Amino acid sequence: MFISKSMTRDVVTIDKKANILDATDKMINRKIRHLPVVEHDNRLIGIVSDRDIRSAMPSIISHDYNSKEEREKLSKLKVADIMTPDPITISPSYTLQDALCLLQQTKVGVLPVVDENDILKGIVGVRDLIRAFINVLGIGEPGMLLGIVVEEQTGKMKEIVDAITEEKISFGSILVAKYWDKEKRAVFPYLLTKDISRVKKKLEKMGFILIDPLEWYLEQLPKTS
Amino acid sequence: MKKTGFLFDKRFLLHKTGPYHPETPERLEAIYKGIEEAGLLPKLTLIKTSRADLKWIETIHDKHYIDRFSDACISGYETLDRSDNQMCGETYETALLAVGGILNTANMVMEGKIDNAFCAVRPPGHHAESDRAMGFCYFNNVAIAARYLQIEWGVKRVGIIDFDVHHGNGTQHLFEHDPAVFYYSIHQHPSFAYPGTGREFEEGDGDGLGFTKNSPILPGQGDEAYELSIKKDLLPEFEKFDPEVIIVSTGFDAHVDDKMSDVNLSTEGFSWIIKMIFNMAERYANGKLISVLEGGYSLKHLPELAKNHVEILLNGGENVY
Numbered sequence: 001m002f003i004s005k006s007m008t009r010d011v012v013t014i015d016k017k018a019n020i021l022d023a024t025d026k027m028i029n030r031k032i033r034h035l036p037v038v039e040h041d042n043r044l045i046g047i048v049s050d051r052d053i054r055s056a057m058p059s060i061i062s063h064d065y066n067s068k069e070e071r072e073k074l075s076k077l078k079v080a081d082i083m084t085p086d087p088i089t090i091s092p093s094y095t096l097q098d099a100l101c102l103l104q105q106t107k108v109g110v111l112p113v114v115d116e117n118d119i120l121k122g123i124v125g126v127r128d129l130i131r132a133f134i135n136v137l138g139i140g141e142p143g144m145l146l147g148i149v150v151e152e153q154t155g156k157m158k159e160i161v162d163a164i165t166e167e168k169i170s171f172g173s174i175l176v177a178k179y180w181d182k183e184k185r186a187v188f189p190y191l192l193t194k195d196i197s198r199v200k201k202k203l204e205k206m207g208f209i210l211i212d213p214l215e216w217y218l219e220q221l222p223k224t225s
Numbered sequence: 226m227k228k229t230g231f232l233f234d235k236r237f238l239l240h241k242t243g244p245y246h247p248e249t250p251e252r253l254e255a256i257y258k259g260i261e262e263a264g265l266l267p268k269l270t271l272i273k274t275s276r277a278d279l280k281w282i283e284t285i286h287d288k289h290y291i292d293r294f295s296d297a298c299i300s301g302y303e304t305l306d307r308s309d310n311q312m313c314g315e316t317y318e319t320a321l322l323a324v325g326g327i328l329n330t331a332n333m334v335m336e337g338k339i340d341n342a343f344c345a346v347r348p349p350g351h352h353a354e355s356d357r358a359m360g361f362c363y364f365n366n367v368a369i370a371a372r373y374l375q376i377e378w379g380v381k382r383v384g385i386i387d388f389d390v391h392h393g394n395g396t397q398h399l400f401e402h403d404p405a406v407f408y409y410s411i412h413q414h415p416s417f418a419y420p421g422t423g424r425e426f427e428e429g430d431g432d433g434l435g436f437t438k439n440s441p442i443l444p445g446q447g448d449e450a451y452e453l454s455i456k457k458d459l460l461p462e463f464e465k466f467d468p469e470v471i472i473v474s475t476g477f478d479a480h481v482d483d484k485m486s487d488v489n490l491s492t493e494g495f496s497w498i499i500k501m502i503f504n505m506a507e508r509y510a511n512g513k514l515i516s517v518l519e520g521g522y523s524l525k526h527l528p529e530l531a532k533n534h535v536e537i538l539l540n541g542g543e544n545v546y
Contacts, residue, residue, distance in 0.1 A: 142352075142359060142394065142420030168308045194309050194352075194360040194391065194419040195247050197484040213417045213444040213487055 003099055004092035006132045007113050007122035013038045016045060016080035020053050023079055034110045036120055037083050044112055044120045046083035056082045089114045092121050096132055099124055138172025143192040147211030148203060152183045160187060163202055169193045177220045186211060188218060227512065229538045230333055230342030231269040232326045233257055237347045240319035242311040243303070247485060247522045248349065248361040256345050256518070259528025260535050268539060270339050274326030276318070281328060284372040285365055285399060287356040294363060305358040320348055320363045327370050327517060334470070334513050335378045341506065341514040341538050345531070349519040351393030351474045352420060360391065360420055367474050367517050368399045371406050374470055381405060384468025384510070386459065387412070388498055389476020389519040390486040392423025392439065396474065402433040407466045409459050411451060413479070413488050414441035438462050444487035448494035455501060463505055470513045471506045477521025477530045485522050492526065496533050500542040507541070514538070
């Protein structure tokens, strides 16, 4: 789950001396919202976002946006003037989970990936993480989700996995909702098959309770009284 | 009364799937029994099947896949691509016979010998992709029929309606770039059902953008949701598209008692849908409608569902527009 496997390697960068109109063009052409700012040796010194550029632009209401003077003023504005210097970065040895937590905590949209010498190696954004988690969940492959209530007892999970494996059904993933109910958790296996009717019947016979699909809720937190 | 064709051949029973598989020869026997015991056979034009020419299979499927399928059969493999696709030594030939029968049906409809038809075939087809078997399907029967109508009969606009409870991923993917084939599917919501595709925002791609439409149905919903979605999503699209021929992927697995799904369509709900499709065929396609069996696993209900299906093809029914 290392970032080096999930990051975008072909990073579009910009020079700190470039003017902000060039930066805008680059973002529009490549359909991206962030440009890492690098030195000639690809050392990261900052990042510029479409929002930084918008803030630097004169307001359409109070300024004559297309006037010669305004355009000249804008064309003199350099990336270095508006970029965020020393942005939050991660190393290629960070994990996907690290990146998720950091994005959540810092509320930034992308994380440049740099080595120990601050040389830019890649970039990871919300979109890369979504792609990675679609793969983790296995939902790019055809299959079906099942919801099972499990008591907090050693060996219960094994019983479920064994029962499904005996039916020669492959797993796409298994998610666990830890706090389903008092001393009960919910298990959500994603099974790579079209027919789960037999395995459903089998699990019910073994005493497991299957959850009505409309009640599926994977991010349940502990219930407080 | 319409001239309705019926395709059935005992050789469709030869594709065997082992002791625990839901897609069994008994399904087809139940369907045949329902039609026979209702005394409908004398009213129907019985269609003969023949082995499909490989050139038509190749219009849809990758040649390597066809070879792989044939080789797997000869070598006695029990599955193809995934454990869902259980097969036997006869599966490949049976799949060719199913396609062949459907192409014969297409000819009869286009020649005006019959108005419409129900093709009770196995194995089913709508999950099959160009290069792999999926969800009990090997050759995409409906997709091959649509391509055949385009090439052999010069049909400019083929409308496909798929009401099997599972999304027909194969059919959608094969035509999602083609504005000459409109694919509409109504099925259990992909987050709750195989194969996990067929979301509302899948609407075709490139030139085919706007020629694919999906209506996902949530678990527990039934007749009302189907009626609402078909009126809201399908009718306006077909009014614009104006299909020359309608092909139907007919699955009976959305039935409330079918264990393969969690949606609750009633027997009457199925009749409403096929009446709706019949009326659409009248309105746009001069009655030309080819219904091809996909899923449906309740041996208890299949006879009645198939009987009602064929009766509506024969007699139409009130205009439910």
